[in-house]
Amino acid sequence: MLQKLLNAILKPYYAILFPVLLSLFAWLVPDSWINVRGFGKKESFGTNAFGILLSWYFFAIISSFFFFYLGKKNPQFKKFNKIVSIDNIKPYLLFTLIAWTGFIASFYKIISSVGLSSLYLILFVDHQGNKTEQILYENYSIGILSLRYVLILTFGISLYRLQIFKEYKLVNFLNIIFFIIYTAVLGRRLQVIFGLVVYLSLANSNGNLLKLIKAKYIYLSFFLITSLVIVATTVRNYNTFKEKGSTNVFSATLDNIIEYLGPPMQVTFSIANNIDKAIQGRSYWEYTNVGRSLTTNSAFSELIIEWGWWSYFYSIIVCGFWSYIAGWAYKNKYNYLFIIYPIIIYAFLEYWRINLFSTGIFSTLMYIGILVPIVLVVLNKK
Numbered sequence: 001m002l003q004k005l006l007n008a009i010l011k012p013y014y015a016i017l018f019p020v021l022l023s024l025f026a027w028l029v030p031d032s033w034i035n036v037r038g039f040g041k042k043e044s045f046g047t048n049a050f051g052i053l054l055s056w057y058f059f060a061i062i063s064s065f066f067f068f069y070l071g072k073k074n075p076q077f078k079k080f081n082k083i084v085s086i087d088n089i090k091p092y093l094l095f096t097l098i099a100w101t102g103f104i105a106s107f108y109k110i111i112s113s114v115g116l117s118s119l120y121l122i123l124f125v126d127h128q129g130n131k132t133e134q135i136l137y138e139n140y141s142i143g144i145l146s147l148r149y150v151l152i153l154t155f156g157i158s159l160y161r162l163q164i165f166k167e168y169k170l171v172n173f174l175n176i177i178f179f180i181i182y183t184a185v186l187g188r189r190l191q192v193i194f195g196l197v198v199y200l201s202l203a204n205s206n207g208n209l210l211k212l213i214k215a216k217y218i219y220l221s222f223f224l225i226t227s228l229v230i231v232a233t234t235v236r237n238y239n240t241f242k243e244k245g246s247t248n249v250f251s252a253t254l255d256n257i258i259e260y261l262g263p264p265m266q267v268t269f270s271i272a273n274n275i276d277k278a279i280q281g282r283s284y285w286e287y288t289n290v291g292r293s294l295t296t297n298s299a300f301s302e303l304i305i306e307w308g309w310w311s312y313f314y315s316i317i318v319c320g321f322w323s324y325i326a327g328w329a330y331k332n333k334y335n336y337l338f339i340i341y342p343i344i345i346y347a348f349l350e351y352w353r354i355n356l357f358s359t360g361i362f363s364t365l366m367y368i369g370i371l372v373p374i375v376l377v378v379l380n381k382k
Helices: 002-009 012-028 047-071 078-083 089-114 116-125 130-136 144-163 170-186 189-203 215-243 249-273 275-279 299-331 336-349 360-381
Strands: none
Touching (some): 002 012, 012 047, 012 249, 012 299, 012 336, 047 249, 047 299, 089 144, 089 170, 089 360, 144 170, 144 189, 144 360, 170 189, 249 275, 249 299, 275 299, 299 336, 336 360
C-alpha cells in the first residue's frame, strides 16, 4: 500500500492532486485543535466554486497525465548511461563542488554583514532566522549565491548513495551536514522536503524502494527529516508562534504546518467565490480573510488574477510541457539526466501553493541539473 502511494506521489499528475487534498484537510481542521490557522472565518463553498476548482485541476491533471506518458516514449540517451550513469561519482562530485561554492558564498555574505556573534543571537536567542534570509537578499541578483540551491540535490543524492549503495564516504556526510547547517541558518523547511523528493525519486526510480531498504532506515530518514523541520521552525520563527499560543517547539511546528497548508485553500475558495473580481485582476486581499504575512496562496489565485480565464490554457500548457520533460527524464533514469525529474516533481507538488516553474530556484536547478551531465559527456569525447 505504501509503495503504491509513493509511486503515485512521484508522478506529475498525482503530485498536483495530493497536496490539494492535504491543504483541504488542514483547512477543515477544527479551531479547537490548533493555536494558529492563518485565516479567520472559513469561506463558504458553493456549487459554482466547486465547478471552477474542479475544472481547473481536472484540466491540469489530464494534461500532465497525457504528456508525461508521451514524454516517456522518447528514446533513451544510451551514451549518457555509460558516461554519467546514476552510480558514477563524477557528476555527484561536480554537483557537490557547485553546491559548496554557493554555500560558502552565502555564508560569507551573511557573516560579513552581521558578524558571528550577531548571527548567533539572531538564530538561537531571538529565533528570527527570517532576518538571515533578508540579509542574503539585500541587493540580490541571480549568480554565485543562487548556487546554494544545489545543496538540495547533493543532500538527496548523498542519502541515496548512503542507503542504496552503502557508500560511507566523507563527501556524503559533509553534504548532509552542510545541508543541515544551511537549513538551520536560513530556516529553509520546504527545501528539506525538496531534498527528500530528490532522494525518493532516485531511490524509487524502479518503483520498489520499500523492498530494497530495511524498515529501520525508513524510520531513520523520517526522524532526520522531521528533526530538520523542527529545527528550522525553531530557528526561523519559534518566538512568533509562542506569542500566538504555541507551548513548545513541537506544537509550534504543528501550528506552522497547519498555517502553511490551510490558507492556500482558503484563498482558493475565496477566488472561486469571487471569480468576477479575480478575473478583473483585483487582488484577493480585498475580499479574502487570510493572514497578511502569508503570500504564497495558490498558483490558482496567482494565475487567475494575472491571466483571467486564459489562465486555464496557461496551466494546461505549463503542466503539459513540464510533464513531457519529466517523462523524458524518467526514460533516462539510469543516468544523471534523471536528476531533473525530482526538480519537476517538486514543482508540481508546490503547484497548489505557488507557480514554482517561474521562479529562480527552479530555473537554477534545472540549468545546473541539465548542464552537469552534458558537460561531462562533452568533455569525455575530447
